[in-house]
Amino acid sequence: AQSVAQPEDQVNVAEGNPLTVKCTYSVSGNPYLFWYVQYPNRGLQFLLKYITGDNLVKGSYGFEAEFNKSQTSFHLKKPSALVSDSALYFCAVRPMEYGNKLVFGAGTILRVKS
């Protein structure tokens, strides 16, 4: 069965420090990988995706993610966190043999303190 794990319910980081939000997946084949962010009372917003190619993917708002096939991980990173980055982050995979649907992790709350 396809699954996505976000092992941390919450990540706390000081403003200006680097941040990492972890994601691992269990899917057969070569899935597409995504990160979405959800602010209170707002819909999911696309941050970045990995399809193929360079393992380091750059996205919106200075975020990037590193794909590691051997570890089946797709961790979200940012070199310098902002208070405004505080939100709920979801990792998702699109298993190619199961059509276009996304399989989401449970989400990680990111809190950036000034």
Added chain:
Amino acid sequence: GAGVSQSPRYKVAKRGQDVALRCDPISGHVSLFWYQQALGQGPEFLTYFQNEAQLDKSGLPSDRFFAERPEGSVSTLKIQRTQQEDSAVYLCASTPGHSSTEAFFGQGTRLTVV
């Protein structure tokens, strides 16, 4: 509007009542998805349309759930005889084409069954 629009934003239903949730996708978007997001969880796939054709309804939890998109644009998710376990946020997403990788999400409808 420019984005995916869902209505109502909030719905309170008495147990046993039927509800209908509406999704207006981005104009011209071919693919439309419904997801269910329980409190503290990631979104879970319910069903997928390509134009007016419902190509995947494997995620619908029971035969009380029914979705339609008769003209290939607006979609309605109907839940009959609502139960407390149906309480969740229902998210709609659309993509320009069936092979598109980025999904655009609406703000969701928060359904509370009392």
